[in-house]
Amino acid sequence: MNPVTVISGTAVPLDRSDVDTDQIIPSDWLKRIERTGFGKGLFAEWRDDRDFVLNKEEYAGARILIAGSNFGTGSSREHAVWALEDYGFEAVISPRFGDIFRNNATKVGLLPVTVTAEIGEQLMRAVEADPTLEITIDVERRSLSAPKIGLETTFPLDDFTAYRLLNGLDDIGLTMRQGDAITSYESTRPAWSPSTIPR
Amino acid sequence: MGSTLIDKVWERHVVRRVEGEPDLLFIDLHLIHEVTTPQAFDGLRLAGRGVRRPDLTLGTMDHNVPTDIAGLGMHNTELVTDEVSRAQMLALAKNCEEYGIPLFPMGHANQGIVHVIGPELGLTLPGMTVVCGDSHTSTHGAFGGIAFGIGTSEVEHVLATQTLPQIKPKTMQVVVDGEVPEGVTAKDIVLAIIARIGTGGGMGHIIEYRGSAIRALSMEGRMTVCNMSIEGGAKAGLIAPDETTFTYLRGRDYAPKGADWEAAVTDWRALVTDDDATFDKSVFIDAATLEPHVSWGTNPGQTVSISAVVPSPDSVTDPVERNAVVRALEYMALIPGTPMRSISVDTVFIGSCTNSRIEDLRVAAGILDGRHLAANIRALIVPGSYRVKKQAEEEGLDKIFVTAGAEWREPGCSMCLGMNPDALKPGERSASTSNRNFEGRQGRGSRTHLVSPAVAAATAVAGHLATPADLAARQGIR
Numbered sequence: 001m002n003p004v005t006v007i008s009g010t011a012v013p014l015d016r017s018d019v020d021t022d023q024i025i026p027s028d029w030l031k032r033i034e035r036t037g038f039g040k041g042l043f044a045e046w047r048d049d050r051d052f053v054l055n056k057e058e059y060a061g062a063r064i065l066i067a068g069s070n071f072g073t074g075s076s077r078e079h080a081v082w083a084l085e086d087y088g089f090e091a092v093i094s095p096r097f098g099d100i101f102r103n104n105a106t107k108v109g110l111l112p113v114t115v116t117a118e119i120g121e122q123l124m125r126a127v128e129a130d131p132t133l134e135i136t137i138d139v140e141r142r143s144l145s146a147p148k149i150g151l152e153t154t155f156p157l158d159d160f161t162a163y164r165l166l167n168g169l170d171d172i173g174l175t176m177r178q179g180d181a182i183t184s185y186e187s188t189r190p191a192w193s194p195s196t197i198p199r
Numbered sequence: 200m201g202s203t204l205i206d207k208v209w210e211r212h213v214v215r216r217v218e219g220e221p222d223l224l225f226i227d228l229h230l231i232h233e234v235t236t237p238q239a240f241d242g243l244r245l246a247g248r249g250v251r252r253p254d255l256t257l258g259t260m261d262h263n264v265p266t267d268i269a270g271l272g273m274h275n276t277e278l279v280t281d282e283v284s285r286a287q288m289l290a291l292a293k294n295c296e297e298y299g300i301p302l303f304p305m306g307h308a309n310q311g312i313v314h315v316i317g318p319e320l321g322l323t324l325p326g327m328t329v330v331c332g333d334s335h336t337s338t339h340g341a342f343g344g345i346a347f348g349i350g351t352s353e354v355e356h357v358l359a360t361q362t363l364p365q366i367k368p369k370t371m372q373v374v375v376d377g378e379v380p381e382g383v384t385a386k387d388i389v390l391a392i393i394a395r396i397g398t399g400g401g402m403g404h405i406i407e408y409r410g411s412a413i414r415a416l417s418m419e420g421r422m423t424v425c426n427m428s429i430e431g432g433a434k435a436g437l438i439a440p441d442e443t444t445f446t447y448l449r450g451r452d453y454a455p456k457g458a459d460w461e462a463a464v465t466d467w468r469a470l471v472t473d474d475d476a477t478f479d480k481s482v483f484i485d486a487a488t489l490e491p492h493v494s495w496g497t498n499p500g501q502t503v504s505i506s507a508v509v510p511s512p513d514s515v516t517d518p519v520e521r522n523a524v525v526r527a528l529e530y531m532a533l534i535p536g537t538p539m540r541s542i543s544v545d546t547v548f549i550g551s552c553t554n555s556r557i558e559d560l561r562v563a564a565g566i567l568d569g570r571h572l573a574a575n576i577r578a579l580i581v582p583g584s585y586r587v588k589k590q591a592e593e594e595g596l597d598k599i600f601v602t603a604g605a606e607w608r609e610p611g612c613s614m615c616l617g618m619n620p621d622a623l624k625p626g627e628r629s630a631s632t633s634n635r636n637f638e639g640r641q642g643r644g645s646r647t648h649l650v651s652p653a654v655a656a657a658t659a660v661a662g663h664l665a666t667p668a669d670l671a672a673r674q675g676i677r
Contacts, residue, residue, distance in 0.1 A: 017523050018398055018498045022637040027618045031263065031283040033237035033290050045639050068519055070399045073432060073498075074635060075616075076334040077235065078350035096399055099368075099434050100334060104350035117519075158366060160220045171352070172248070175360045178215055178223060182251075182362055185214040185225050190466065192459035193227060194322050196257040196301045 001109040003168035007090045008136040009063035012053055013127045017068035021101060024072065024080035038079055039086030058131040066123050067094045072101025072112075081108050091137050093144070095120045106161050107171060113137055113144060113155045122151065139165050201473025204439050205370045205405045208345045208470065212328050214362055221364040227327040227344075229256045229357045230313045231300070233263055233291040234618070235332030239355035240294040250298040252361040257322065258295045258302040260288050261312045262618045264611030266581050268305070275306030284619065298358075311584020311610045314338040314552040318422065319586055321451025325440035325467040330357055335552045335634065337428040340437030341421035342444055343470050345405065347435040368434045369479035371404035372472075375412040377486035382668055384562070385420030386554060386632065386651035388412065388484075389427040390492035394502040396482060401433025404480060407472060408438050412486035418447040419558035426553045427634050430499035439471045491666050493539055494636045494649040496527035501636070503539060505654065505666060511535035530638055531646050532626075540664050542648065546629040547578040547659040548641075549652055550608075551615040554632035555583030557590050559652040564596040566656035566667050567603040573662030578605035579621060581613040605659065617642045630658040 029041035046052045053059060065084065071094035072080060081104045084092065091111040105112045115123070126149045127133050135146045137155075139162055145152045157165075164171065202210075215223040229252075236258075243249070250256065260276070263284035268275050276292065279285040288305065295302040303309040309316060314335055317323040329339040329346035332354045339346035349363070356363055373392055393400075406428055408421075416424065421438050428436025445464055448454045455463045490504040501524075503510065512528070512535070515521040528535065533542070549555070549563050560582065572578055580600050582588040588610055591597055597607045614621040615633040617640060623629055625644025632655050636647035648664060657665040661673075 015522075016526070017519050018500075020498065020635075020637050022616075022635070022640055026639055026643075027616050030234050030618060031281075031287050033241075033287055035238045035241065045643060070402075070432070073398055074334065074429075074637060076332055076336075076348035076350055078238075078332075078352060081350070096402060098432065099402055100348050100350060100429075104352060107350065107352035158221075160364075170246075171364065172246070172356050172359050175223065175356065175362060175364060176248075178360075178362075181215045181223070182225070182360060186361075189225075189227075190463070192455035192463045194324060194453045194455070195254045196228075196322065196453070197254040 001168045001170065004109050004111055004139055004165040006136065006138050007063060007111060008134065010059070010061065010132060011064035011066050011123070011127045011135050012059045012062045013124045014053055014065055014067045015124055018070045018073060019067055020074035021072055021077050021080040021098070022074055025077060025083040030077060030079055035082065036086060038083035039088070042083040042087045063088060063090045064135055065089050065092045066120070066127055067092060069095040069117065071097050073098035076100045078104040078108070081105050081110050085110050093120065093123060106165065109165065109168070111137065111139065111165065115144065115153065115155060119151070119153055201476040203370050203472045203476045203478060204343065204407055204437065204470055205345065208326055208328070209367060211326065221366045223362050224328060224365050225362055226330050226357050227255060228317065228322055228329045230317055230329065230331035230336070231256060231258045231354065232313050232333065233260050233287045235351050236294065236354055237287060237290045239351050239358060242355040243358060248359045250300060250358045253299040255361060256300045256358070258291055258300055259310055259313050259316055260291060260305045262612045262616065263288055264305050265620050266608035266611045266613050269609055271308055271585070272306040276304055308585050311586065312552045312555065312612055314426065315555060315583030315587065318342065318418070319451070319584060321448055321454030324448065324454065324463070325444060326470050330363065334429045335426050337433070337436050338422050338426040338552055340425040340428065340435050341418060343437055343440035343467070345435050345437065348429065369404045371401060371406045371433065371480040372478040373406050373408050373482045373484070374410040375408065375484045375486050376410040377412055379412055379486045379489055382491060382653065382666055383489045384651045384653055385416050385423040387489060387492045389424045390494065390499070390502045390649060391489050392482070392484065393427060393431045393499045394492065395484065396431050398430065398498050398500040399432045401428065401431040404433050406431070406433045406436040408436060413438055414441065417558055418443060419556045422556065423553055427499065430634055440467050491651060491654050493654060493664055495531065495533060495539065496524070497530050497636055497638050499634065499636060499649060501527055502649065505539050505664060507539055509533045509535050509537040509539065540669070543663045544630045544648065544658060545575070545577065545627045546623060547576060547655050548614040548629055548631040548633065549655050550579065550581030550583065550613045551633035552583065553634045554652050555581060555587065557587050559632065560587070560591045560596050562652045563656040564599045566653060566670070567605065567660065568599045570603055570660045570670070572604035572659050576659055576662055578659045579608055579614055580605050581608045582610050584610050614641055616640060630655050630664060
């Protein structure tokens with residue numbers, strides 16, 4: 001994972017709530033065994049509609065997606081995060097995220113930014129009115145600002161996730177340092193704990 | 200102050216706790232399937248890492264499996280005609296072999312939907328932590344453990360370390376007390392819960408389902424309830440183990456035996472929420488008020504009683520919610536005020552990790568016995584595993600289905616998610632016992648009504664959304 005520190009750029013307003021991961025990346029894309037190339041499948045069914053917001057020229061090159069509440073609900077498919085990232089998004093702003101999506105995003109380095117419903121609404125309308133509106137998100141300060149509309153706010157992000165993002169750290173590498181603790185825990189498991197390999 | 204069951208199971212699995220960091224949790228069982236693992240194994244190879252506990256890992260194939268390749272056979276995977284699907288399934292076989300992970304591939308007598316086989320083999324036990332790269336892993340919570348879906352990065356993490364760093368979610372209780380009216384099933388209970396709390400109601404929480412109506416459910420019913428926890432946004436859902444749980448597990452292939460069994464049951468009896476424990480959030484539902492539930496919209500929260508009508512956007516005050524209703528009505532091609540019972544369907548699907556177990560099939564067979572599908576209705580009945588299939592055939596259920604005009608298929612995820620040949624055509628409408636009515640979920644342009652197996656079977660006979668009682672009433676009139 002590359003370090004995620006400050007994300008600055010324009011945004012796309014996706015004015016829908018309950019955008020589930022089946023919409024973000026439809027299931028026929030899940031048959032692929034590669035890790036890259038999912039950007040083409042992002043919102044595949046909605047993009048067939050010429051009027052869909054991602055097809056609008058004025059929003060080309062945006063790095064931030066602004067969505068309604070309950071973004072990324074449903075299926076655990078990390079492919080949804082890969083698709084957003086591959087398309088060019090670095091952050092998603094929503095009043096509420098599906099838990100698994102949120103987790104997946106922080107593992108990959110796509111920043112989930114949780115804002116209040118009021119600020120979500122304010123940003124949505126502002127970006128609809130002005131596609132050139134610049135938004136800056138700072139991970140270390142947990143801040144989101146859009147100076148042109150006088151917006152300056154903060155968002156929640158736990159210290160550990162922020163530390164990993166800022167340093168681009170591999171989660172697995174960090175856990176592997178705890179090998180002794182894991183071995184010690186394993187020795188305390190009940191003898192009757194099931195095994196998938198018959199003993 | 201006492202602890203909740205959620206706290207107790209969580210605490211038992213903490214490998215390391217440090218202020219300001221997530222808890223490092225040990226994972227007792229890691230189930231894997233073909234869709235969410237290939238990139239995880241590639242990641243392991245790239246980093247030169249191994250699989251720490253292949254003996255706590257089990258693979259199967261389910262999402263891509265075509266349900267028309269009959270019979271057992273080690274080479275069934277090679278018969279899959281969709282090249283991309285076949286490549287994904289063969290990748291799992293290769294990865295499992297390379298890392299020494301047991302696998303029940305297509306054509307194996309233990310193959311099936313990952314959330315059906317774990318419990319039926321006796322691998323899913325009370326008090327365990329179970330993860331899988333699939334959101335319906337919450338199913339396994341029916342046995343009183345913490346079970347949740349993870350993404351591919353986390354799959355790789357568990358393969359490498361058998362642990363996951365996790366921030367402890369909040370606790371929520373959903374208490375369903377009283378006796379459910381005749382005709383109301385586990386599926387109706389969970390649909391009613393989601394209709395009440397919404398798709399975001401459980402976000403950031405693990406739910407414990409409690410109350411006499413939950414206690415009265417069979418293990419199959421409890422799995423149906425826990426399965427759909429994620430549709431209410433919850434991280435996981437669980438039910439305290441009791442005699443029903445122990446009776447279900449006793450003697451299963453991988454469950455403890457003899458003195459181990461006695462020791463395990465003694466341990467499991469402690470897995471209850473203390474009387475003085477408190478939850479962060481509580482929802483109470485009176486079971487006596489419940490009716491069969493069906494979804495009308497494009498998320499599982501957009502669900503009503505079958506006696507209700509399609510709702511109107513005018514009845515919704517929140518503008519965001521109102522827009523969602525307008526959009527869902529348009530996608531579903533429904534007019535507000537239409538009685539749910541008058542909605543005709545093209546296809547009935549009985550299957551999926553929500554409702555493909557033997558009890559579900561028995562209910563459907565009981566309704567279809569001596570009856571025939573309505574004209575132009577296609578009904579797919581897909582057992583959740585080979586074991587379920589075999590059991591159903593021993594009981595003669597397959598003959599009842601075929602005589603009624605339904606298709607009796609091979610085990611797999613089938614029409615739940617449009618990753619295999621079983622899919623709806625654009626604009627087609629289904630009554631489905633699966634868990635998601637999202638846009639395009641059952642195939643591009645598909646329209647899904649989520650129902651119980653009982654309502655699905657009755658709908659297949661009536662041609663429109665119906666309950667078994669509706670069929671009986673109609674026959675009475677004749």
